[in-house]
Amino acid sequence: MSSESASTTAIIYTHTxxxxxxxTYSLLPIIQAYAAQAGVPVETRDISLAGRIIAAFADRLPEEQRTPDALAELGALAKTPQANIIKLPNVSASIPQLKAAVAELQALGYALPAYPxxxxxxxxxxxxxxxxxIKGSAVNPVLREGNSDRRAPESVKRYARNHPHSMGAWSPDSRTQVATMTDGDFRHSEKSVVIAADDTLRIEHVDEDGTVTVLKESVPVLAGEVVDSTRMDVAKLRAxxxxxxxxxxxxxxxxxxxxxxxxxxxSDPIIFGHVVRAFFPALFEEYGEVLADAGISPNNGLAGLLAAAVTLPRGADVEQAVIAGLAAGPRLAMVDSDRGITNLHVPSDVIVDASMPAMIRTSGHMxxxxxxxGDTLAVIPDSSYAGIYQAVIDDCREHGAYDPATMGSVSNVGLMAQAAEEYGSHDKTFEITAPGSVRVVNGAGETLLEHDVDAGDIWRACQTKDVPIRDWVRLAVSRARATGDPTVFWLDETRAHDANLIAKVNAYLPEHDxxxxxxxxxxxxxxxxxSVERIRQGLNTISVTGNVLRDYNTDLFPILELGTSAKMLSVVPLINGGGMFETGAGGSAPKHVQQLVKENYLRWDSLGEFLALAESFKHYSEATGNARAKVLADTLDRATGTFLNENRSPARKVGSIDNRGSHFYLALYWAQELARQSxxxxxxxxxxxxxxxxxxxxxxxxxxxxxVQGSPVDIGGYYRPDPEKTTAVMRPSQTFNDAIASLAAG
Structure with missing residues (x-):
């Protein structure tokens, strides 16, 4: 076995x-058994929503219930050359999800406080x-200390062409449209400045009588950093x-x-609450004060409102008002029509980057x-990126659905390192309580950015550091050189933030060949x-985007090309030399869990994990000199190709191989490749x-x-499944388990 350097660390496989x-309960034992033969340690760290909640309140829990802050540990690791992290999708919790996770943990005996x-x-x-x-996108900004290189591997693209997924037909008469604001939204209100020297900024609200309230005392910034501020005019939003x-x-x-x-x-839960209010005007005119006094917020969605209203003296009247509002308004798009779950039930049920491509793939229908x-009016209030979806809808209406058997690819180089762009806005977003202005002031007391605001407006600022921007440009040129494909920076010179990025791109491109x-x-x-014109010609294009557009594009195009974004290879070359390898999107994960519990069948496709794992082994080999890790990577790549050619991905229905069966076939093909390699x-x-x-x-x-399929199973919890119960469910083949154990036994 080859020797390894003293700086060797384990591959970290995240528990999400x-x-x-x-x-993971099914796949990780296979990975650890195979990796051990090559002297590659594979460890886990718990960054699940439940794990992060427990870690956040460790000081309030007894010793035996405490867990370390694994996210903080990995955040520090990501800044080092030793980092090798396989990042699986995690819950970015809305408040209803957060509350549900807390309630589950409380029921398990954790003395956690309720969310106030x-x-x-x-x-x-x-x-x-x-x-x-903990709520929202708390994990990704911490771990993403590098920019994103996301693309469909050739083996995956070849499989999609040979086994094209279904695409709904488009009619020229489709009435599906995107509706977005033309004034008063974040896009049209944005202001931007490039910081000249290291500084500490302050965010202040100045009310109409001149009273100054500090909203955020300290915002450290570095020279060259782009700082933006913007405002959603709530009066215009409501109209x-x-x-x-x-x-x-x-x-x-x-x-x-x-x-x-x-x-x-x-910001977006507040906007969601305004949508609920607008859809049920009579409800909030009659019962708005009653609901507010009871602490019931429309920001949490219709489901939370109805559940909480049961406790009110006039709860039945509130429920009737909701029913009347549904009858009086337009037909609502549904998340689950069989169970009566509407588009407005839960704010995290309809996430734009997954919901819009799914609609486009299904004839423009929801x-x-x-x-x-049926045809749909898709309302995306902020106009920053709404136009990309309208452009795709217009193209489909004119030319019909895309053909997965012939279409090209749109890969992505995404600016996301060091909490870039909108990730850098979470702690600088405020719902304004009084009319006046909000300003960003530098250390010398000078106002850099300022907006007039009214009560209820949503104001936010965000940061994008210069080092990630330089790395983003470098990565874009690298991908352009590697592929020869046209490489497009998606930036609008008429938008304040983008204008500053364009200047930086033009300054940094000459530094490269x-x-x-x-x-x-x-x-x-x-x-x-x-991009869509080239897609129809079977040609490839690289999109180079900021953080939110990265999220949108790496769902939009893969869902059209591959049927799912979970099959994308997502490599994050960390700025300080380490590597993070992401395993695809988790948007359909809740439905998969429901199906497993109901009928012991897990449809989740782990192809993203296979792809990420091979890249992780390659990186480990390069970083440590362990030649056997490279053998693991190469044989896994070949095994994944066989896996796709043999069509061993999970089928859709009970009675076929599911996720666990797909893991068996990956193990089989990988073992065969390892046995025959020279x-x-x-x-x-x-x-x-x-x-x-x-x-x-x-x-x-x-x-x-x-x-074992076909009957309900108990995994002991949704947010914190019981390890023993879940292991039993996810590893039901004793023959297979014994075979894997025999490898470790030698």
């Missing part, structure tokens, strides 16, 4: 949530501050929403709203309350039009008996895996 966590909707004491203030650090609700009613199309109440964990598909490369700067709408005879000999055992017992193992 929902379907990816369940899949109203703050009336220092203890409430402390409790809420701890929870607010816009009222108009769109009336429009959907008049046009007899489904009404839907598409926000990102997870990533934008402060599901209506009658259980039928761009000779012969096709590198352009285009507005997001024009870049979308170019780079390391000793390693080949170690895997030859396992490859033989798995092949000889294929029928018995698949029978054991499929035989």
């Amino acid at each position: 949530d929902e379907a990816p966590l369940l899949a 909707d109203e703050v009336s004491s220092d203890e409430d203030r402390d409790t809420r501050a701890r929870y607010d650090k 816009f929403l009222t108009e769109q609700i009336a429009r959907a009613k008049a046009d007899d199309v489904l009404f839907s709203v598409h926000l990102k109440a997870t990533m934008m964990k402060v 599901w209506g309350p009658d259980g039928q598909e 761009t000779a012969g490369l096709d590198i352009r700067i285009m507005s997001p709408v024009e870049a979308t039009k170019l 780079d390391d005879a000793e390693l080949a000999a170690a895997f030859e008996p396992l490859a033989k055992t798995l092949a000889e017992n294929e029928q018995a193992i698949t029978a054991e895996l499929i035989g």
Whole structure:
């Protein structure tokens, strides 16, 4: 076995949530057994929502219930050259999800405080501050100390072409449209400045009589950093929403709203609450004060409102008012029409980056309350990126659905390092309580940015450091050089933030060899039009985007090309030399968990994990000199190709192989590749008996895996499943388990 340097660390496989966590119980024992043969340690760290809640309140819990702050540990590791992190999707919790997780933990015996909707004491203030650090996109900004290189591997693209997924037909008569604001939103209100020297900024509210209230005392900034501020005019938002609700009613199309109440964990839940208010004007005119006095907020959605209203003296009247509002308004798009769950039930149920591509893939339709598909008015209040979806809808209406068998790809280089852009806004977003102005002041007392505001407006600032921008440009040029594909920076010169980024891109591009490369700067709408035109010709394009557009593009195009964004390879070359390897999106994870509990069938596709793991092994080999890690990577790549060619991804229905069966086949093909490789005879000999055992017992193992399906199972919890129960559910084949154990036994 090759020697390893003293700086060697383990590969860290993250323990997260929902379907990816369940899949980990099945896949991780295989990974650890195979990696051990090559001297590669694979450890886990718990960054699940439940784990983060427990860590946040460790000082209030008994010793035996405490857990270390794994997220903080990994955040520090990500800043070092030794980092090698496999990051699975995690819950970016909305307040309803956060409350549900707390309730589950309380039921398990954790003496956690409830989330305080109203703050009336220092203890409430402390409790809420701890929870607010956990909700929304709390994990990604900490770990993403590098920019994103996300693309479809050739083997995955080839599989999609040979096995094209279904695409709904588009009609030229489709009435599906995107509705967005033309004034008073974040896009049109934005101001931006580039910081000249290291400084500490302060954010202040100045009311109409001149009283100054400090909203944030200290915002450290570095020279070259881009700082933006913007405002959502709530009066204009309300008028816009009222108009769109009336429009959907008049046009007899489904009404839907598409926000990102997870990533934008402060601003978008507030906007969601305004949508609920606008849809049920009579309800809030009659009962608004009663609901507010009871601490019931529309920001948490219709489901939370109805559940809490049961406790009110006139709860039945509130429920009737909701029913009347549903009847009076346009038909609402549904999350689950069978269970009556509407687009407005839970703010985290309809996340724009997943919901809009799914709608486009399904003929521009969403599901209506009658259980039928229908044309939809897709309301995206802020216009910053709404136009990209309208451009794709217009293209489909004119040219029909895309063909996965022939279409090209749009990969992405995403600016996200060091809490770039909107990730850097969470602690600088405020719902304004009084008219006046909000200003950003530097250390010398000079006002850099300022907005007039009214009560109820949403004001936010965000930061983008210069080092990540330079690295983003470097990575874009690197990908352009590696592929030869046209590479487009999606930046709009008429938007304040983008104008400053364009100046930096133009300054930093000459630092690299761009000779012969096709590198352009285009507005997001024009870049979308170019990309979909090339897609239809079977040609590839690289999109180079900021953080939110990265999230949108790495769902939009993969869902159209591959059927899911979970099959994308996502490499994050960390700025200080380490590596993070992300495993795809988790948007459908809740439904997969529900299916497992109901019928012991997990449809989650772990292909993203396979792809990330191979890249992680390659990085480990390069960082440590462990040649066997490279053998693991190369053989896993080949095994994944066989896995795809043999169509071993989970099927959709009980009676077929599910996630657990797909893991068996990956283990089989990987063992066979390891046994026949010629780079390391000793390693080949170690895997030859396992490859033989798995092949000889294929029928018995698949029978054991499929035989348990069809009945409900108990995993002991949604947010914190019981490890023993979940292991039993996710590893039901004793024959397979014994074979993997025999590898470790030697």
